[in-house]
Amino acid sequence: xxxxxxxxxxxxxxxxxxxxxxxxxxxxxxxxxxxxxxxxxxxxx
Amino acid sequence: xxxxxxxxxxxxxxxxxxxxxxxxxxxxxxxxxxxxxxxxxxxxxxxxxxxxxxxxxxxxxxxxxxxxxxxxxxxxxxxxxxxxxxxxxxxxxxxxxxxxxxxxxxxxxxxxxxxxxxxxxxxxxxxxxxxxxxxxxxxxxxxxxxxxxxxxxxxxxxxxxxxxxxxxxxxxxxxxxxxxxxxxxxxxxxxxxxxxxxxxxxxxxxxxxxxxxxxxxxxxxxxxxxxxxxxxxxxxxxxxxxxxxxxxxxxxxxxxxxxxxxxxxxxxxxxxxxxxxxxxxxxxxxxxxxxxxxxxxxxxxxxxxxxxxxxxxxxxxxxxxxxxxxxxxxxxxxxxxxxxxxxxxxxxxxxxxxxxxxxxxxxxxxxxxxxxxxxxxxxxxxxxxxxxxxxxxxxxxxxxxxxxxxxxxxxxxxxxxxxxxxxxxxxxxxxxxxxxxxxxxxxxxxxxxxxxxxxxxxxxxxxxxxxxxxxxxxxxxxxxxxxxxxxxxxxxxxxxxxxxxxxxxxxxxxxxxxxxxxxxxxxxxxxxxxxxxxxxxxxxxxxxxxxxxx
Amino acid sequence: xxxxxxxxxxxxxxxxxxxxxxxxxxxxxxxxxxxxxxxxxxxxxxxxxxxxxxxxxxxxxxxxxxxxxxxxxxxxxxxxxxxxxxxxxxxxxxxxxxxxxxxxxxxxxxxxxxxxxxxxxxxxxxxxxxxxxxxxxxxxxxxxxxxxxxxxxxxxxxxxxxxxxx
Numbered sequence: 001x002x003x004x005x006x007x008x009x010x011x012x013x014x015x016x017x018x019x020x021x022x023x024x025x026x027x028x029x030x031x032x033x034x035x036x037x038x039x040x041x042x043x044x045x
Numbered sequence: 046x047x048x049x050x051x052x053x054x055x056x057x058x059x060x061x062x063x064x065x066x067x068x069x070x071x072x073x074x075x076x077x078x079x080x081x082x083x084x085x086x087x088x089x090x091x092x093x094x095x096x097x098x099x100x101x102x103x104x105x106x107x108x109x110x111x112x113x114x115x116x117x118x119x120x121x122x123x124x125x126x127x128x129x130x131x132x133x134x135x136x137x138x139x140x141x142x143x144x145x146x147x148x149x150x151x152x153x154x155x156x157x158x159x160x161x162x163x164x165x166x167x168x169x170x171x172x173x174x175x176x177x178x179x180x181x182x183x184x185x186x187x188x189x190x191x192x193x194x195x196x197x198x199x200x201x202x203x204x205x206x207x208x209x210x211x212x213x214x215x216x217x218x219x220x221x222x223x224x225x226x227x228x229x230x231x232x233x234x235x236x237x238x239x240x241x242x243x244x245x246x247x248x249x250x251x252x253x254x255x256x257x258x259x260x261x262x263x264x265x266x267x268x269x270x271x272x273x274x275x276x277x278x279x280x281x282x283x284x285x286x287x288x289x290x291x292x293x294x295x296x297x298x299x300x301x302x303x304x305x306x307x308x309x310x311x312x313x314x315x316x317x318x319x320x321x322x323x324x325x326x327x328x329x330x331x332x333x334x335x336x337x338x339x340x341x342x343x344x345x346x347x348x349x350x351x352x353x354x355x356x357x358x359x360x361x362x363x364x365x366x367x368x369x370x371x372x373x374x375x376x377x378x379x380x381x382x383x384x385x386x387x388x389x390x391x392x393x394x395x396x397x398x399x400x401x402x403x404x405x406x407x408x409x410x411x412x413x414x415x416x417x418x419x420x421x422x423x424x425x426x427x428x429x430x431x432x433x434x435x436x437x438x439x440x441x442x443x444x445x446x447x448x449x450x451x452x453x454x455x456x457x458x459x460x461x462x463x464x465x466x467x468x469x470x471x472x473x474x475x476x477x478x479x480x481x482x483x484x485x486x487x488x489x490x491x492x493x494x495x496x497x498x499x500x501x502x503x504x505x506x507x508x509x510x511x512x513x514x515x516x517x518x519x520x521x522x523x524x525x526x527x528x529x530x531x532x533x534x535x536x537x538x539x540x541x542x543x544x545x546x547x548x549x550x551x552x553x554x555x556x557x558x559x560x561x562x563x564x565x566x567x568x569x570x571x572x573x574x575x576x577x578x579x580x581x582x583x584x585x586x587x588x589x590x591x592x593x594x595x
Numbered sequence: 596x597x598x599x600x601x602x603x604x605x606x607x608x609x610x611x612x613x614x615x616x617x618x619x620x621x622x623x624x625x626x627x628x629x630x631x632x633x634x635x636x637x638x639x640x641x642x643x644x645x646x647x648x649x650x651x652x653x654x655x656x657x658x659x660x661x662x663x664x665x666x667x668x669x670x671x672x673x674x675x676x677x678x679x680x681x682x683x684x685x686x687x688x689x690x691x692x693x694x695x696x697x698x699x700x701x702x703x704x705x706x707x708x709x710x711x712x713x714x715x716x717x718x719x720x721x722x723x724x725x726x727x728x729x730x731x732x733x734x735x736x737x738x739x740x741x742x743x744x745x746x747x748x749x750x751x752x753x754x755x756x757x758x759x760x761x
Contacts, residue, residue, distance in 0.1 A: 020349035021601040034393040317631045320725040324630035335613045342609040401620045405718040409744035478713025480744040486752035582637035582724025591672040591748025
């Protein structure tokens with residue numbers, strides 16, 4: 001913890017997170033579908 | 046990161062909290078089972094026991110007692126592990142435990158004798174026995190003692206480690222306890238200043254809307270007080286269990302800071318259908334409620350990223366190879382993971398609940414009960430179970446054996462199945478208008494009511510499966526506490542990457558974050574509170590007979 | 596602080612969704628007037644008859660204009676007072692034609708109650724000292740159960756009524 005790694009100024013190569021993006025987008029779509037479903041039901045009443 | 050070993054004395058304190066947690070689970074779970082059975086219409090309670098006594102016990106013992114004891118105990122252990130605890134702090138830990146326990150016993154005594162069938166929200170002008178309110182006050186004050194002991198622990202550590210950033214778990218504990226303290230001030234004021242004197246007869250009337258507003262000022266941060274320890278485990282412990290590193294220390298801290306700022310000024314989204322609050326202020330708090338979604342979105346990304354980076358590093362480089370190779374057979378991972386999955390529909394449902402006028406679709410229907418059985422009774426509790434599988438043996442000097450691990454996996458499956466059945470049928474029944482917090486009733490009869498009852502039968506099926514899960518979990522707890530073979534179980538705390546990005550200093554500027562938190566609360570509550578007090582109707586006298594008190 | 600490019604995508608997507616939801620409900624609330632009920636009108640809970648709407652003769656259903664109705668209700672543990680039928684018995688069912696606009700006005704004489712016409716958007720907290728109001732167009736045919744959906748005591752589940760839309 002006390003040992004400091006000299007931080008270089010070049011940006012670190014970004015990790016490959018393609019799978020993560022797909023997973024969170026699925027969550028996003030679930031949120032949208034549920035919300036609009038509920039809103040549609042609200043309007044129909 | 047330097048980790049401290051627990052002394053025997055220390056472990057005993059943390060275990061004391063765990064014992065109360067699991068005894069509460071058993072009692073509260075039994076109450077839950079009885080409720081679903083009564084609501085099926087096929088069963089009546091013996092010995093003239095009232096449904097609402099059972100319901101109050103369930104809510105208080107699981108929502109307030111189990112959660113608070115587990116959280117305070119787990120957080121003490123995180124502090125002890127990462128910043129250490131002095132003998133004096135340990136003593137304060139015991140004082141907090143005993144004060145909370147005395148409060149619990151007082152409240153439980155009143156509830157079980159039918160003197161406090163007011164549910165865990167204790168809305169006035171229903172009046173419980175004054176000892177019930179005194180008991181609740183003790184529980185809150187006990188948790189404050191724990192909070193200030195935790196603050197002191199980090200303060201002492203910081204003094205000895207000038208210029209170093211605080212360990213992530215300790216930082217998170219302090220955030221949660223600041224939030225808890227600021228939030229409980231509202232309910233403490235309501236109970237001690239408004240309700241207690243009124244329940245004793247010293248004051249004739251009470252301002253109903255004011256007590257409700259103070260309750261919900263506390264009531265929403267309460268659910269975040271439950272959720273944040275689960276997030277602590279997801280951010281700071283799960284990476285270690287799956288053999289990875291922290292995804293990002295600064296992003297985890299930022300998420301917690303946002304949770305602190307936006308958990309409190311949002312209580313009106315529980316009061317959207319109330320007559321006495323200005324709709325514009327309701328909407329302002331709806332907007333603030335939506336802000337608290339953001340740190341949870343960040344958390345979802347962080348978790349998947351941790352999983353993906355860890356898996357790819359192990360060589361599973363296909364698009365979802367890293368996902369397939371997660372340690373599914375390790376209950377310390379599986380139980381919290383199922384909890385994370387439940388938070389997807391749980392969180393999405395929460396956004397619907399908070400959507401201003403759309404709230405009337407679900408307000409006080411059993412959809413809400415289905416909602417928080419996903420969030421607190423699945424997401425939070427399965428993560429707590431996931432913690433217990435290693436924390437209990439770590440404290441008792443035993444091991445999570447392969448057999449117990451397998452039983453834990455079975456437990457997780459039982460929970461997932463039972464909750465899917467119960468919570469889904471609650472959500473659907475709520476959308477077609479079925480009310481929550483109600484004993485079995487056929488009302489005026491008709492198609493609508495018979496459809497409700499058919500869903501209530503499914504809830505009894507789910508509730509029964511869940512109770513089997515509770516019995517199994519209690520058995521596992523007893524094994525880990527007293528009978529599992531002696532040995533060493535790791536306390537898993539994730540490390541940062543060696544080349545991790547440095548955390549900006551501003552993230553530990555407590556004055557700034559607490560200041561913004563208070564400013565947001567003042568913004569969201571000052572004017573509506575003045576309105577509520579200025580436009581208050583004649584106060585309400587107490588009512589004892591509706592809850593069966595003579 | 597470093598954010599992965601995909602995390603930026605995700606946060607922007609999430610924020611945009613939340614803003615979209617807020618725009619929809621905000622537009623409906625502030626321009627179309629579909630706020631949840633919030634009328635901030637007070638009343639003495641021990642003397643609700645002092646308010647004209649809650650005098651015994653004015654309880655229950657009244658047609659105020661063609662296709663427009665008002666329903667006045669006094670809630671108390673564990674009963675909704677919907678007025679009396681012509682033969683003097685207590686009214687249990689409110690009947691209105693489909694498409695009519697109905698204003699529900701409810702107050703409580705004792706503790707906190709709920710008032711939900713289950714299956715419609717009429718869903719209100721009813722609190723002593725306050726008048727709860729909600730106007731709704733009854734769009735769908737059917738028999739809707741009115742339930743007290745806030746715990747009001749040991750007889751809470753026996754507190755109900757019916758709204759019939761024909």
